[in-house]
Every structure is written in structure tokens, then in C-alpha cells.
Amino acid sequence: MKLRYRKEKLYGRDKEETLITDAFCRVSRGKSEAFFIGGFSGCGKSMLVNNLRARVNAVGGYVIKHKFDSLSQERSLSGVISAVNQLCLMLKDRNTPQKIALLSNKLRDEFGADIGLLARIVKSVKVLSPEFVSPAAAEEAGGGDTMNARSVGFTLSRFMRLVSSPKHPVMWADDTALDVIHTFLSDTMGSCMFFVGTYRDNEVHADHAVFDLMKKLESSHVPTNKVSLTGLGREDLNTMISDALCLYPRICKSLSEVVMQKTKGNPFFVLEFMKSLKDRDLLKYNFHQRRWVWDEGTIRAEEITNNVLQLLSSEMNGLSDNVQLLLKVMACFGTKTSESVIGYLVDSAEYSAVEDGLKKAVSDGFIERNIEGTFNFVHDKVREAAYNLIPESDRKQFHYNLGRVLHSVCEGKDVGDTILLIATQMNHGKEFILKDNELCLPIVKLNMAAGKMAIDSCRHNTAYSYLEVASSLLPNDHWESNYDISLRLSFMMASAANSSCKYDDAEIILQKILKEARCTKDKLPSYLLLSQIQPPTDTNSSYRPSPVFQAQGKVVDAYGTCSSILTQLGEKIPDSVDHEVVGAMIPETLRKYDKVYCDDWLGKKMEDYTQRYVIRFYGQMVAQLSLENGVCQHTPLVFLQLSIIIMRSGNNIACAHRIAKDAMTLAERFNLSDQMAQLRLNFTNAVGHLEWFHAGAQRLRVCFDSALSSGNAEIGFFCALQLVNRSIISGEKELTSLLKEIDYYLHLLETYKSEVSKNYLLSSRETVSMLIDKGEATSIEAKEYLGDVTDPGNKFMETFYYQQVLRNFWLGYGERCRHFAQKGFARIPQGKYFFHIIKFYYGLSLLEMLKKKSNYVRHKEVEEIIESMKVAVKHADSNIRNKLELLQAELHGCGARHNKAVALYNAAIASAEKSEFIHEQGLACERAGLYYKKMGFARDAWVHFQQAHACYKEWGSNVKVGAIQRELDGFNSIGTSFTSK
Numbered sequence: 001m002k003l004r005y006r007k008e009k010l011y012g013r014d015k016e017e018t019l020i021t022d023a024f025c026r027v028s029r030g031k032s033e034a035f036f037i038g039g040f041s042g043c044g045k046s047m048l049v050n051n052l053r054a055r056v057n058a059v060g061g062y063v064i065k066h067k068f069d070s071l072s073q074e075r076s077l078s079g080v081i082s083a084v085n086q087l088c089l090m091l092k093d094r095n096t097p098q099k100i101a102l103l104s105n106k107l108r109d110e111f112g113a114d115i116g117l118l119a120r121i122v123k124s125v126k127v128l129s130p131e132f133v134s135p136a137a138a139e140e141a142g143g144g145d146t147m148n149a150r151s152v153g154f155t156l157s158r159f160m161r162l163v164s165s166p167k168h169p170v171m172w173a174d175d176t177a178l179d180v181i182h183t184f185l186s187d188t189m190g191s192c193m194f195f196v197g198t199y200r201d202n203e204v205h206a207d208h209a210v211f212d213l214m215k216k217l218e219s220s221h222v223p224t225n226k227v228s229l230t231g232l233g234r235e236d237l238n239t240m241i242s243d244a245l246c247l248y249p250r251i252c253k254s255l256s257e258v259v260m261q262k263t264k265g266n267p268f269f270v271l272e273f274m275k276s277l278k279d280r281d282l283l284k285y286n287f288h289q290r291r292w293v294w295d296e297g298t299i300r301a302e303e304i305t306n307n308v309l310q311l312l313s314s315e316m317n318g319l320s321d322n323v324q325l326l327l328k329v330m331a332c333f334g335t336k337t338s339e340s341v342i343g344y345l346v347d348s349a350e351y352s353a354v355e356d357g358l359k360k361a362v363s364d365g366f367i368e369r370n371i372e373g374t375f376n377f378v379h380d381k382v383r384e385a386a387y388n389l390i391p392e393s394d395r396k397q398f399h400y401n402l403g404r405v406l407h408s409v410c411e412g413k414d415v416g417d418t419i420l421l422i423a424t425q426m427n428h429g430k431e432f433i434l435k436d437n438e439l440c441l442p443i444v445k446l447n448m449a450a451g452k453m454a455i456d457s458c459r460h461n462t463a464y465s466y467l468e469v470a471s472s473l474l475p476n477d478h479w480e481s482n483y484d485i486s487l488r489l490s491f492m493m494a495s496a497a498n499s500s501c502k503y504d505d506a507e508i509i510l511q512k513i514l515k516e517a518r519c520t521k522d523k524l525p526s527y528l529l530l531s532q533i534q535p536p537t538d539t540n541s542s543y544r545p546s547p548v549f550q551a552q553g554k555v556v557d558a559y560g561t562c563s564s565i566l567t568q569l570g571e572k573i574p575d576s577v578d579h580e581v582v583g584a585m586i587p588e589t590l591r592k593y594d595k596v597y598c599d600d601w602l603g604k605k606m607e608d609y610t611q612r613y614v615i616r617f618y619g620q621m622v623a624q625l626s627l628e629n630g631v632c633q634h635t636p637l638v639f640l641q642l643s644i645i646i647m648r649s650g651n652n653i654a655c656a657h658r659i660a661k662d663a664m665t666l667a668e669r670f671n672l673s674d675q676m677a678q679l680r681l682n683f684t685n686a687v688g689h690l691e692w693f694h695a696g697a698q699r700l701r702v703c704f705d706s707a708l709s710s711g712n713a714e715i716g717f718f719c720a721l722q723l724v725n726r727s728i729i730s731g732e733k734e735l736t737s738l739l740k741e742i743d744y745y746l747h748l749l750e751t752y753k754s755e756v757s758k759n760y761l762l763s764s765r766e767t768v769s770m771l772i773d774k775g776e777a778t779s780i781e782a783k784e785y786l787g788d789v790t791d792p793g794n795k796f797m798e799t800f801y802y803q804q805v806l807r808n809f810w811l812g813y814g815e816r817c818r819h820f821a822q823k824g825f826a827r828i829p830q831g832k833y834f835f836h837i838i839k840f841y842y843g844l845s846l847l848e849m850l851k852k853k854s855n856y857v858r859h860k861e862v863e864e865i866i867e868s869m870k871v872a873v874k875h876a877d878s879n880i881r882n883k884l885e886l887l888q889a890e891l892h893g894c895g896a897r898h899n900k901a902v903a904l905y906n907a908a909i910a911s912a913e914k915s916e917f918i919h920e921q922g923l924a925c926e927r928a929g930l931y932y933k934k935m936g937f938a939r940d941a942w943v944h945f946q947q948a949h950a951c952y953k954e955w956g957s958n959v960k961v962g963a964i965q966r967e968l969d970g971f972n973s974i975g976t977s978f979t980s981k
Contacts, residue, residue, distance in 0.1 A: 012236030042268025231265025326357030400429020922951030
């Protein structure tokens with residue numbers, strides 16, 4: 001007769017059940033929330049979480065969970081990825097083909113060319129659409145994986161935005177995984193997620209990462225709840241035993257008192273204790289009385305342990321050899337074991353008995369099979385007891401033998417992720433491997449294969465641990481005896497270390513390669529990873545340093561390394577490079593460009609391997625190398641840099657635009673998805689102002705997502721800065737929505753610790769806040785930092801003057817606007833896109849003065865601005881025409897040329913509407929209204945003020961809405977009788 005446990009019933013947790021249910025109900029209304037459950041092992045944490053599953057399923061949510069395994073070589077970020085893989089399978093199983101197709105389209109729209117990055121991380125995403133296939137991780141010489149834990153987390157959070165109400169129970173985690181979870185929950189761009197984290201009170205200390213996560217979530221304003229579970233109370237425990245024995249509670253009370261004394265009310269311990277009583281005939285079913293019976297005195301007198309682990313171990317020691325073997329094997333593998341791994345073991349002589357052992361372990365209640373087809377221990381304590389079956393002194397040998405057998409059975413087969421399991425088992429017995437010289441090299445290759453597989457799925461910390469073991473197994477003279485393996489292994493380690501933010505380790509490994517490599521060609525990838533260039537401070541720079549030198553602030557070292565290797569490649573490097581040197585090269589470069597330019601040349605690939613590295617390392621000269629020898633995958637960036645230089649010089653704008661477009665054509669032909677964010681940013685810096693601002697802003701949003709997903713965070717935040725600026729000057733986004741977007745970027749910057757980007761974003765945020773309500777309700781405490789305003793090298797002052805021009809113009813402070821515009825003209829190169837924006841606002845401000853008093857010098861200034869706008873409109877009609885027409889209308893209005901003024905006001909309004917510049921449409925209406933009011937045409941003035949009011953309201957500027965409302969109120973207060981022109 002079996003005890004009738006009600007496994008589905010949750011005892012004694014009514015209060016906690018209400019709290020977690022209420023929290024989920026709040027989440028189901030559209031906002032993420034976290035819920036943490038503490039308590040000793042076996043107190044019912046998982047049961048409390050599982051009890052919510054039916055409610056989640058009922059509202060169309062998804063429950064995904066993962067138990068993090070502290071004994072596994074897999075790093076906990078892999079656990080988060082595993083949970084998201086579960087979600088993909090659930091989405092596939094629980095939705096119709098039509099809904100799956102809709103979700104696939106959403107994913108395609110969200111990720112675009114980055115869908116391969118998602119598929120690389122989340123393998124199961126392919127079940128949603130066969131086209132979502134992971135590309136092989138690039139191993140191009142000089143590559144180096146740019147993805148890291150942050151970029152993985154950002155990519156996963158983009159995926160999470162498209163699904164609703166996922167929930168992650170966490171049993172064990174380190175801070176890498178918890179950082180990703182923080183990214184999910186604090187995502188303000190649309191995620192809806194309920195995170196439930198469970199932890200053992202007695203096994204974590206105050207400095208554990210789970211408590212750090214709670215603090216981070218609270219500081220990010222994510223609602224966070226905490227409960228702590230203890231043992232069951234006497235009444236609840238008695239009810240639980242009463243249900244198991246099918247007896248009235250009053251009859252069970254004496255037994256319950258004994259059980260409470262032994263177990264302290266721990267639910268899992270209670271179940272095991274009752275099972276132990278039954279197995280020892282201290283609790284037995286009396287068929288004559290038709291009920292369970294026991295002798296309270298005998299139970300109290302028996303020496304029964306009050307430790308659940310000892311109780312389980314004692315029970316397991318009485319099991320058959322086959323069951324014990326199965327339990328030992330599964331305990332070595334971790335929290336779960338796949339059916340395929342069991343199958344591999346059954347094929348071996350040593351472990352063929354595990355199949356029978358598995359059946360018995362399942363029937364005895366130690367193991368359960370879940371819906372994924374894997375076998376799990378029913379509880380952590382069961383697994384711990386199973387692992388204790390292996391004497392501590394024998395564990396390394398047991399792991400090693402297990403891995404050796406699996407390696408032998410699986411050799412030559414495509415076993416997928418099982419290779420990680422094999423390597424992990426064998427690595428436990430590294431001391432046994434080192435005793436057999438012939439075995440070392442195969443295990444090195446095994447760990448390299450495991451490392452490569454981990455890198456391919458962006459698990460860089462895991463990869464580094466495998467590669468580190470591989471390196472330790474090589475002989476002391478491995479650079480002589482195993483040169484090729486040493487070279488490849490060392491570069492893989494450096495790349496994994498770099499992507500894991502182990503910058504010091506990466507540099508040490510790379511320097512070792514440079515010392516030991518036999519030829520320049522073998523050194524090139526390491527040189528490139530060590531000293532690739534990236535912009536540390538200038539948001540408009542087109543260079544990007546590698547994380548190794550960038551993270552350590554060694555830009556000068558990077559340049560020295562570049563110079564050294566270029567000299568070895570036969571290039572003559574000047575002692576110094578300035579604008580004059582670069583400027584002198586431009587005519588010759590353009591001459592060669594005009595000579596060879598054609599579609600055929602764009603398809604001519606560079607064959608010389610060495611010249612490809614010259615292109616990666618050098619700046620201006622490489623354009624000439626490409627023109628002479630053909631193109632490669634590094635040519636697009638070089639051409640974009642050339643385009644920026646030409647554009648900044650203010651000459652040959654059409655040529656700069658053509659070169660930039662050719663560069664992007666090349667990028668598409670080479671399918672440079674990993675570089676696309678950087679290329680698009682450079683394209684925007686070069687010629688983005690020549691194309692419609694709205695399209696540029698949308699393109700930069702895609703670049704931002706792509707850059708952060710691929711690990712190029714600095715590039716991503718430069719994209720964010722550019723798109724925010726374009727949104728402001730084009731009215732592309734309603735201001736309160738734009739403010740929310742800026743706050744989202746600032747929130748991410750707190751994670752990425754980029755103070756430079758933060759300062760620029762704070763400046764833009766202040767402008768948007770002032771435009772909304774003068775900062776009365778939208779301002780924040782953090783402010784922009786100017787630095788040394790007298791330093792000509794202080795690039796931030798360019799942005800500061802530009803932002804001040806915007807703020808003061810729209811707030812109606814004409815004198816301040818002119819002051820900062822004049823400061824900006826002295827600092828900002830003419831080729832920068834916002835130079836013409838400053839000119840436009842400066843010109844309108846001058847015209848306000850001319851309306852009050854005629855002045856020849858100011859009149860001449862305005863005419864010069866208009867002439868420059870006429871040149872600009874030839875190259876950027878959609879961005880400039882409405883501005884040119886408004887300036888002309890205002891000038892004709894000052895000169896009493898009424899018909900021309902009216903025609904140009906109408907043209908400016910129409911052009912702004914066509915370009916969807918809602919704020920400048922409102923501005924043109926406002927200026928037209930003021931003109932009509934001055935001329936005495938009250939009806940026309942009133943109509944245009946009404947239009948301006950509607951435009952400014954749509955833009956979201958309460959300041960401008962208020963100003964126009966005062967104009968409209970003026971008409972009502974004087975009871976004007978309208979006159980038409």
C-alpha cells in the first residue's frame with residue numbers, strides 16, 4: 001500500500017500564494033516585475049512557483065524555468081539561454097501555424113539582418129521558421145568575436161519584447177546570468193515579464209549576486225517582492241500527513257508531533273521521513289483495520305536521523321548496483337540528463353546497466369522525466385545524496401572514466417552539445433590525462449572543439465574554461481612540437497578572454513602569440529585584435545579601437561602597434577599625420593577613383609592576403625590600395641572614412657556622397673552584417689544629412705540594436721546619440737516619446753558605464769525637456785558636464801553650443817540663440833550636418849531683429865545664409881527646402897514684398913509637411929501668422945495660429961502650444977472682426 005501524497009496541493013502557503021498571484025496579475029496588465037523566494041532546501045519554493053503555472057497558462061502566458069547548476073562547467077549565462085530555448089519550443093507547441101507565421105514576421109522585422117545573431121544564441125528559434133539559421137561563427141583571420149555577455153543579454157531582451165509574460169524560476173546563479181535577467185526586467189521598451197527567483201537562505205551570504213540583483217532592480221524602479229519560507233506550522237503539517245494517510249487530522253496528531261520534532265516542518269524532509277518510516281515498517285497499513293498504524297513510542301525510541309541528506313543516503317545505499325550506478329552517473333552530469341546521453345552509455349560495456357537502473361529509479365521516485373525528454377532528479381537533495389554515493393577520493397576518477405567511455409562511444413559521431421558534457425567529465429580527471437602523453441593531444445582537440453562550440457553560441461566564459469584546460473595539457477615545448485595547434489588555440493583563448501572582458505588575460509595571450517609566431521602572416525590576427533581602432537571620445541569619429549586597448553586606455557600603444565606591423569608589411573609610415581598630410585592625399589585618391597570607377601571594379605576582389613591587413617591597419621592610403629588592387633571586406637569602412645574627410649573639407653559634396661553609397665553597396669555584396677552598424681554610423685556621419693532625416697533616424701535605431709547585439713556597444717551608443725539629435729531637429733518623434741527613448745539609452749549606459757556617451761545624451765535630454773515644459777516636470781538631477789570650455793580640443797563644446805542654439809531659439813531667447821550660434825560657427829566644421837541647422841535658426845533670429853530695425857550688415861548676413869542654403873538644397877532637398885523657403889519668406893516680409901512673402905510662407909508650410917517636419921511646419925505656420933497679424937489680416941493670422949497650435953501639440957511641445965494659445969487668446973479678448981487679405 002502506498003502513501004497517498006497530494007503532490008499538487010500546496011500546504012501552509014496561503015499568504016505567499018496570494019502575494020505571488022497578485023504580483024502576476026499586475027504583470028499580466030503589461031509591466032515587468034520580480035518576485036524572490038528565500039528558504040531552506042525542501043521548504044516548498046519550487047512548489048509555490050509551480051502552483052502558479054495554471055494561472056499563467058490560462059491567460060496565454062509562458063512559464064520557462066531553469067535550475068542553475070553550481071557543479072557544472074557550464075557558466076550560468078548558458079542557463080538563461082537554455083530557458084529562452086524552452087520558450088521557443090513552447091511557442092511552437094502552443095500556437096497555430098498562423099500565429100507562428102505572425103511571430104516569425106515580427107522577429108524578421110525586429111532583427112532584420114541580425115536574425116543570424118539571435119539564431120546563433122538561441123538555437124531553437126529555428127522551430128519558429130526554418131530560415132532562422134545560425135551562421136557559422138566567423139573565424140576569419142584577424143576576426144575575434146565581438147559578442148559578449150552584455151550583447152547576448154541585449155539580443156535576448158529584444159526577443160523577449162515580442163513575447164508576453166515569461167517567468168524564470170532561478171535556483172542558483174552567478175552575477176553574469178543575473179545581469180542578463182536585470183536587462184530583461186529593466187527593459188523599458190516593451191518587455192512584459194514576471195521573474196521568480198528562488199534561493200536558499202542558508203547557502204547564500206549578504207554579498208551574493210542575488211541580493212545585488214534585488215538592489216539593481218529596485219534602483220531601476222522594477223517592482224520587487226521578497227518572501228521567505230520556513231517550515232510548515234503544526235496544523236498544516238498535520239493536514240499534510242492526514243491527507244497522505246487518508247485519516248482524520250485528530251487521529252494523526254500524535255504522529256505529526258513526532259514528525260515535526262524530527263523534520264522541523266520542512267515539506268520535502270517530511271515526505272522522505274514518512275517514506276523512511278514505511279520502509280522500516282514503523283508505519284504500515286493494517287488491512288484488518290483498513291488504515292495506517294504506527295507506534296509513537298517505538299518511532300521516538302528509534303535512532304532516526306534528523307538530517308534529510310543522511311536519510312536519503314541511507315535509503316540509496318540499500319538500492320541495487322544498477323540503480324546506484326545510474327544515480328552516480330546522473331549526479332555527475334548535473335541537474336538533468338538527456339535521453340541521447342543515456343543511449344550512448346547503454347552502448348558501452350561499462351555502463352550498459354544504466355538503462356535498467358533508470359527504470360527502477362523512476363519507479364522509486366528518485367528520477368522523473370520532463371516534457372523536454374530529459375531525466376531530472378526530483379529534488380536537489382536527491383542529487384546531492386546520489387553524488388555522495390561516490391567516495392570523495394574517487395570522484396575525479398569516476399568523472400574521468402565516465403568521460404573516457406562517452407568519448408570512445410561518440411568518437412566520429414555528430415553528437416552536438418554532448419561534446420561539452422564529455423569534455424567536462426574528462427577535465428575533472430586532468431591529473432589522469434597528464435599521466436598519458438598519447439592521450440593529451442586528443443583531449444586538447446576535444447576541449448578546443450568544445451570551446452569552439454561554446455563560442456559559436458556566444459558562451460564565451462564557458463569557452464574560455466575549456467580552452468584553458470586544453471592549454472594546460474600541452475607540453476612545455478608546444479610552440480615547437482605542436483605549432484599549428486598552439487597558434488590556433490592561443491588565438492581562440494585570446495578572443496574568448498576578450499569577449500569575456502578578461503582584457504589583461506587577452507593581452508598576455510596575444511603578446512605570447514606575437515613572441516612565438518614564426519612569421520608576420522601568423523601574427524597579423526593577434527596584432528589586429530590587440531590594436532584595432534575605435535573612437536574613445538569623439539562621437540563623430542570614424543575609428544574604433546579593439547576592446548583590449550580601448551578598455552585600458554592605451555590608444556597610443558595601439559597606434560605604435562599599427563605602425564610597427566605596417567612597417568613589417570612594407571608600408572612607409574610618416575612620423576606624424578595631420579590634416580595637411582591627409583588633405584594632400586585626397587586629390588590623388590579622387591583621381592584614381594574617377595579613373596577606375598565602374599560596376600566591374602566594385603566586383604574586383606583583392607587577392608593579396610597581406611594587402612588586406614594593410615587595409616585593416618591603415619587609414620587614408622588604403623583607399624588608393626583598393627583602387628589599385630581591388631576591393632575586400634575592409635574597403636567599405638575605408639571609403640566611408642574617405643567620404644567623411646571630403647565632406648568635412650566642404651568641397652566636392654557629390655563625390656563624397658557617391659563614394660559613401662559605393663561603400664554601402666560593397667558592404668551588401670560582402671554581406672558584412674557584423675560590421676553593418678559601424679558602417680551605417682559612418683555613412684550617417686559622412687552624408688546622412690543629404691538624405692531624409694526621418695529615414696536616417698530609423699536606420700540609426702536599427703544600427704543601435706544591431707551594434708549592441710553584436711557586442712559593439714560604443715558604436716551602438718554613438719548611433720543612439722545621432723538618432724536622438726536627428727529626431728530633435730526633424731520632429732521625427734513626439735517629444736515625450738523621445739524623452740522616454742533617451743531615458744532608455746541612459747538606463748543602458750548605467751550598465752555599460754560609458755560616461756562620454758552619457759554626457760552627450762544628457763545634453764540632448766535637457767533640450768527635449770526644455771522643449772516640452774521648460775524642464776518643470778521632465779527635468780532630472782543629472783546634468784551635462786562641460787569640461788574645460790577654453791580647451792579647443794574639447795569636442796563636447798560643439799554639441800553644447802548646438803544644443804544651446806536649439807533650446808534658446810524655441811524658447812524665444814533670440815539674443816542667447818545668436819550668441820551660441822556665433823560660438824558654434826567658430827567650433828563646428830562646415831561639413832557637419834548640424835552646421836546648416838544652426839545657420840537656419842541663426843538666420844531666423846537675425847530676421848527677428850530686422851523686423852524691429854533695419855540693419856545692412858544683418859541683412860547681408862541673412863542673404864549669405866540664404867545663398868549657402870541654396871547650395872545645400874541641391875544636395876539635400878528634403879531636409880533643407882522648407883528652411884530655405886521660410887528664410888526667404890521672412891526676408892521678403894521684412895522688405896514689404898507681400899506677394900512673394902505669402903507664396904514662400906505657403907511653400908515653406910507645404911515643404912515641411914511633405915518632409916514630415918511637424919515642428920517646422922508649425923514654425924512656418926507661426927511665422928506666417930505673425931506676418932499676417934502684423935499686416936492686419938486677422939483671419940489669416942488666426943487660421944495659421946490654429947494650424948501652428950495643432951502642429952506643436954502633435955510634436956509634444958507644451959511650451960510652444962502655450963505660446964500659440966496666448967496668441968489665439970489675444971484674438972478672443974479683443975473680439976477681432978476677421979479681415980481677409
